[in-house]
Amino acid sequence: MNEVAQKTILVVDDEPVNITVMSGILRNDYRVLIAKNGYQALERISNSGLPDLILLDIMMPDMDGYELCEKLKAEPETQSIPVVFVSAMSEHIDEERGLSLGAVDYITKPISPAIVLARVHNILALQDAQRALLEQNEQLEETVAQRTKEVHLTQNVTIHALASLAETRDNETGNHIRRTQFYVKLLAEELLRQGHYLDQLNAKNIDLLFRSAPLHDIGKVGIPDKILLKPGRLTPEEFEIMKDHAPLGAQALIAAEQEVGEKESSFLRFARDIAEAHHEKWDGTGYPKGLKGEDIPLSGRIMALADVYDALISERIYKPAFPHEKAKSIILEGNGSHFDPKIVAAFISVEQGFIDTAKKYQD
Template sequence: MNVKKAIVLIVDDASDNLIQMNSMLEEQYEVRLANSGRAALDIMQHVPRPHLVVLDADLPIVDGYSVCQQLKSSPDTAEIPVIFLQRTLDEQRAFEHGAADVVAKPVLAEVLRARVDTHLQLRHSRELLKQQRNLLEHVVEEVTLELSQMLDAMIWALASLAETREYETANHLRRVQHYVSALARQLQSHKRFEEELSEANIKALFKAAPLHDIGKVSIPDAILLKPDRLTDAEFDVMKMHTVYGRDAIANVENALGYTNAFLRYAREIAYSHQEKFDGSGYPQGLAGDAIPMSARLMAVADVYDALISRRVYKPAFTHETAMEMIRQGSGEHFDPDVVDAMLTVEEEFMAIANRYSDAAG
């Protein structure tokens, strides 16, 4: 906005006052005149609107205070500064009704010009700051999106290191991501889960889910890829993948010097997704709510996907069989509320399984 070409509306019911103030300002500004509150409000509806209003407080019928309130109540005119003209100074009342400043009547030319110039400069500065803020927000959004995409790529790269060494596929990672998200959204209004399952935390869970088996990178191929039943000693080694996964995420947290929801969920899921609700799982033998919420969701998602997937050592079970097996494990292997949530979103689970089937690549 060029201040020298700014539009100033002067509102006064006395013609001689309008002529006088017009002569004070017309050299610097484009001046518009109104002799009533209604006329002023009508002018303010037309574009281009005035950049500033000089308004007599004591207008008849619709006084200046009412005019100012109406201007401030509309998003189109709320930011336009209003300078009140008062014969009897009452600055408190003027500011309470939204005035930017007050000038005493009779008006002195030097005072009016100084106040108008000041407030037009202030408005110009605010508009520049707003533009700079919007530009900065846009840049931050672009950088945040780029960092988010890089993070997603790194998560998939790390998670795939473990999955491709075993019998899993990349689609297994996608499926468990979406299963966990579906369970979380179903449980969002449940009293046991609502405090933690905010939209932001659900997004963090979605990102963290693929890292559940990252610790398997440290398991020897002879054990990880063995098609036969593991010996007790081999199983003890296999169980260490939860510890290795936890330590990998914890090392990242220590290196950064802080944690966040994504890292916390990734660590919890990696370490505790093999725990069972009755305390018979590993590595800690946790039970009930002592098992992190994120791990309880992953337990259901991971087992369901394992059941419906074909492996060299087992056929794929049907969806119905998998659902029944998980239902039977409610309260023993699985959190009953998470199982109930799964049964409620059963069709969504089927849709996810079909959308990201191994055959679909």
């Protein structure tokens, strides 16, 4: 039995003759440790390392087998060691009690050497199989985690590549996509902390919002250069064309969803809602659909404030960069008209985070 030659069996029995008999049965195939009582058994385990299996007598002085088994199963370090009761107590109630304490088997005396060897071998083989299955599951989990990490990395690279494509056509944005990405995360986390929109906000969805936020202006790739890059304010007619970037972005992301077969939990859904709805206003005067209140997707409402704030603190051809306090006052003026009041409250709570993010990713 080479495959179990290194296994260690601890035999616990207060009768020397029983120890001699059991050791004689096992010693050709296993390393055998002996203990004459429960306290000595605990000492052996402490000094000699964890055995692979314990053969345990029940009727012993000071600490019987039942008590020792309870102690072993109560400690995380020893609770997984298989325990087999070996006893002259052959009543069903004795066996039931032993098994209920966590023992894996119960052998009655007088013992049969063949039965002892067979049961020990089977128990150890089962233990090896369970350990191998656990290791396989851990390796599988590591593989899945690594694949998930790779998918997220690919998504993030793709998102930033697409967002950068839109950014290169609007050379005034600079680090706009990075700043707004962190503004969105700050707002979503604060809304969750304050107990708002708990049916929509959780750690997973906030991560999806964070990763998809850079795509909010992806529709700008469909806006003509003469309008997108105009060195001055747009005419009303030109602004109507500029407004098309919201539905254009949503349409592109809907097509992407259909192409890759993404489910409703996809980050593309958040990206689609953000792209289409980040210019909607709480009072219904926004575009492209004129949605009002909570009919506007939450992701769009969050991005609306993040986008406006960043536009206010950024320099444009037609305006200087406003300081934080000026931008804050304009946000507050739009409370309940342009912006969701709960999101404005969240903004006030995390405004230092906005200041720090703007400084860290300044143009």
